[in-house]
Amino acid sequence: MDPKIIADLHKFYPEIVITGTFLLVIVADLVFGRLRRAVTFALTVLGLAAAFALTLPLFGAAPGTMFSDMVALDPMALFFKAFLILASLLVVLAAPGSRELSGSGLGEFYALLLGVTLGMILLASSTDLLMLFLSLEMVSVGSYIMVGYLRNDRQSNEASLKYLLFGAVSTGVMLYGITLLFGVTGSTKLIVIRHALAGAATPGENSLILLVSTLFILAGLGFKIAAVPFHFWCPDVYTGAPTPVTAFLSVAPKAAGFAILVRFFFTGLSQAGQGLTWITFASINWMPIVMVLSIVTMTFGNIAALRQENMKRLLAYSSIAHAGYILMGAVVLTSDGLQAVLVYLITYLFMNLGAFMIVIEIYNRTGSFELKDYRGFYRRSPFLSVSMSVFLLSLMGIPPLAGFFGKLYVFAAAVNRDLAWFAVIGALNSVVAVYYYARVMKTMVIDGGDETSPVHASWDSTALIWVMLIPTVGLMLFWDQVQKITSGSVGLFLGN
Amino acid sequence: MIGLTHYLVISAALFSLGIMCVLTRKNAVSVLMGIELILNSANLNLVAFSRFTSGNLDGQVFAVFTIIVAAAEVAVALAIVLSMYRMLRSVNLDRADTLKG
Amino acid sequence: MRLHLRQDWASVVSAVLSPRLPGEKPMLAQFSNVLIFMLMGLLFLVFALVLWRLLRPAGTYSDVKYETYECGEEAQGSAWIQFNIRFYVVALIFIIFDVEIIFLLPWAVVFKNLGLFAFVEGLIFIAILVVGLAYVWRKGDLAWVKPEDYRAAGEK
Numbered sequence: 042m043d044p045k046i047i048a049d050l051h052k053f054y055p056e057i058v059i060t061g062t063f064l065l066v067i068v069a070d071l072v073f074g075r076l077r078r079a080v081t082f083a084l085t086v087l088g089l090a091a092a093f094a095l096t097l098p099l100f101g102a103a104p105g106t107m108f109s110d111m112v113a114l115d116p117m118a119l120f121f122k123a124f125l126i127l128a129s130l131l132v133v134l135a136a137p138g139s140r141e142l143s144g145s146g147l148g149e150f151y152a153l154l155l156g157v158t159l160g161m162i163l164l165a166s167s168t169d170l171l172m173l174f175l176s177l178e179m180v181s182v183g184s185y186i187m188v189g190y191l192r193n194d195r196q197s198n199e200a201s202l203k204y205l206l207f208g209a210v211s212t213g214v215m216l217y218g219i220t221l222l223f224g225v226t227g228s229t230k231l232i233v234i235r236h237a238l239a240g241a242a243t244p245g246e247n248s249l250i251l252l253v254s255t256l257f258i259l260a261g262l263g264f265k266i267a268a269v270p271f272h273f274w275c276p277d278v279y280t281g282a283p284t285p286v287t288a289f290l291s292v293a294p295k296a297a298g299f300a301i302l303v304r305f306f307f308t309g310l311s312q313a314g315q316g317l318t319w320i321t322f323a324s325i326n327w328m329p330i331v332m333v334l335s336i337v338t339m340t341f342g343n344i345a346a347l348r349q350e351n352m353k354r355l356l357a358y359s360s361i362a363h364a365g366y367i368l369m370g371a372v373v374l375t376s377d378g379l380q381a382v383l384v385y386l387i388t389y390l391f392m393n394l395g396a397f398m399i400v401i402e403i404y405n406r407t408g409s410f411e412l413k414d415y416r417g418f419y420r421r422s423p424f425l426s427v428s429m430s431v432f433l434l435s436l437m438g439i440p441p442l443a444g445f446f447g448k449l450y451v452f453a454a455a456v457n458r459d460l461a462w463f464a465v466i467g468a469l470n471s472v473v474a475v476y477y478y479a480r481v482m483k484t485m486v487i488d489g490g491d492e493t494s495p496v497h498a499s500w501d502s503t504a505l506i507w508v509m510l511i512p513t514v515g516l517m518l519f520w521d522q523v524q525k526i527t528s529g530s531v532g533l534f535l536g537n
Numbered sequence: 538m539i540g541l542t543h544y545l546v547i548s549a550a551l552f553s554l555g556i557m558c559v560l561t562r563k564n565a566v567s568v569l570m571g572i573e574l575i576l577n578s579a580n581l582n583l584v585a586f587s588r589f590t591s592g593n594l595d596g597q598v599f600a601v602f603t604i605i606v607a608a609a610e611v612a613v614a615l616a617i618v619l620s621m622y623r624m625l626r627s628v629n630l631d632r633a634d635t636l637k638g
Numbered sequence: 639m640r641l642h643l644r645q646d647w648a649s650v651v652s653a654v655l656s657p658r659l660p661g662e663k664p665m666l667a668q669f670s671n672v673l674i675f676m677l678m679g680l681l682f683l684v685f686a687l688v689l690w691r692l693l694r695p696a697g698t699y700s701d702v703k704y705e706t707y708e709c710g711e712e713a714q715g716s717a718w719i720q721f722n723i724r725f726y727v728v729a730l731i732f733i734i735f736d737v738e739i740i741f742l743l744p745w746a747v748v749f750k751n752l753g754l755f756a757f758v759e760g761l762i763f764i765a766i767l768v769v770g771l772a773y774v775w776r777k778g779d780l781a782w783v784k785p786e787d788y789r790a791a792g793e794k
Binding site: 170171174175178181182185186189192193195196198199200201202203205206209210213214216217219220221223224227228229276277280281 | 555556578586590606609635636
């Protein structure tokens with residue numbers, strides 16, 4: 042009898058509920074005949090909603106770890122749990138309305154999505170390298186299948202194969218890096234690793250091995266957040282995958298990747314400094330490495346997005362650029378920076394999912410992802426065009442939309458850490474980004490198209506778009522709450 | 538007589554071979570073999586470190602999990618390669634070229 | 639805990655050339671056993687080949703000697719054929735379930751110490767695997783000919 046594990050179980054209800062729903066959905070998909078579409082959908086929505094509801098009472102629990110230091114239960118883990126479950130729920134709601142997915146049974150899709158969601162929330166809270174690796178693989182393997190879900194579509198298959206090969210190689214490389222870190226510090230627990238590095242006999246010992254190992258681990262984490270130079274899969278996979286899956290991949294696993302990146306670097310490879318800052322160890326100074334990664338990622342993403350003609354590809358490069366901005370919040374090594382990461386992710390969830398919802402709806406009606414087919418769309422559907430413009434303006438970072446606050450927090454965090462030049466690079470990048478977002482808006486609103494038949498969005502997509510639109514426009518009205526939630530969620534459990 | 542260095546050298550060699558295989562092969566199945574080499578080099582590292590430096594069994598347990606994850610990953614990978622083969626009648630990665638830009 | 643890589647190499651070289659413990663033979667000398675084995679093996683092979691050559695009748699060549707099975711079914715075509723795709727599917731299913739069983743070994747080892755807790759935990763683990771098995775079964779992937787393929791063949 043192990044009372045500790047059983048005592049921890051009641052803090053683990055969200056995960057247990059998701060696991061149960063996952064199994065139920067598989068069984069329901071096999072058992073129910075004609076009803077299974079409705080039943081699996083209802084089960085998934087109920088399961089995710091229940092998991093979300095069960096996460097909320099855990100806020101305010103004393104920070105700590107569960108299951109012999111495998112999983113952390115701290116404000117940041119809880120924030121990401123709620124965030125990721127919400128993101129999955131929104132994607133589940135969007136899935137039945139998509140024309141791309143309508144040809145195949147959706148039961149397996151929901152099951153995979155639940156599995157990936159479970160992996161993501163474990164990933165976001167893992168404090169052990171073993172747990173990190175396992176949950177990362179859980180997310181990845183599920184996503185490979187989701188990308189290749191359209192079995193008879195050549196692009197979907199190719200995207201899946203590319204995703205798989207890149208993913209498997211980068212997680213393999215990451216695993217090798219993990220083994221080196223384990224070898225040097227003698228433990229897989231992030232907290233023990235920090236103590237081992239802090240207690241080094243001579244400052245800077247083993248620095249070469251630690252550098253190699255950090256770079257290798259960064260390959261795996263960079264793959265998940267699609268940071269340059271580990272981004273090669275990203276545009277192809279986003280284009281080839283069914284659009285609801287693309288929307289999911291561009292938000293949820295990316296957020297989970299940031300969660301574990303922050304946790305790994307802050308809990309494992311740095312120690313608390315003065316005030317609310319962290320400092321790196323003499324043996325492994327990872328700050329400049331990640332800083333370069335951030336700059337290269339946002340610059341490359343923005344420049345490559347300039348000449349894209351396919352909407353999904355354009356949003357893929359734009360999501361790479363946004364990963365660069367978010368990394369900027371993480372790399373300044375302050376509590377402000379961490380809060381900026383969380384704020385940015387909240388705003389990014391609504392504006393990016395919203396933009397993808399509209400891409401899905403336009404594809405449902407016109408059957409095209411090409412920018413040239415968006416010409417003169419304002420005359421065909423004012424609602425879709427205007428809401429798309431709102432999301433794009435928010436992605437640009439135009440005040441007073443939500444995206445502006447994300448960028449504001451990130452840049453402010455950099456300036457507060459005396460890294461004004463870093464913030465300037467970010468701001469210059471935002472200027473470049475204005476061009477390609479504005480081009481889409483110009484195509485939709487100003488350009489005249491040959492096709493003028495009106496397009497009516499279905500009621501369910503309209504409702505979902507409103508669900509995204511309201512927070513994107515109105516987030517500033519609730520800024521006190523957002524500020525309170527995010528500043529309360531920066532706490533990482535750093536060991537007793 | 539045989540020390541940690543021996544294991545590390547072998548595993549580094551396996552890792553390099555795996556990376557080389559991944560980078561140079563055109564055949565999807567060969568690339569998967571390269572990935573297996575990478576994962577197994579990590580396994581070797583884990584067991585060797587567990588035996589020589591860490592003084593506990595964490596590394597060996599980790600290796601067992603890695604083996605299982607590798608099997609699951611390869612099962613999914615082969616299924617995707619099969620699905621691709623059904624469509625293209627080829628497992629050559631150069632044929633997967635419809636996504637560009 | 640610094641890893642002494644360079645020093646380790648030196649120790650390897652010295653272990654090969656000189657004894658590590660007093661009274662122990664150096665590594666090179668220990669390998670002489672292996673050398674004797676190799677020499678014996680080679681000698682045996684050469685002896686057998688030479689003796690057979692001397693004893694067997696010469697000039698009895700026939701095509702039959704080059705058949706795969708001298709007194710069995712006649713082999714047809716090349717062995718490099720494409721196997722039925724079902725082999726792969728069955729193999730994939732097998733390997734997944736096979737590998738999952740690794741987890742049951744440590745579980746069985748500590749089963750007695752943990753009692754009811756381990757029993758319930760093992761039951762949950764196996765129940766999850768059973769769901770997987772049920773899925774595969776229901777989808778017809780355990781049958782050698784998939785039910786869908788049957789139907790497709792019937793319609794043609």
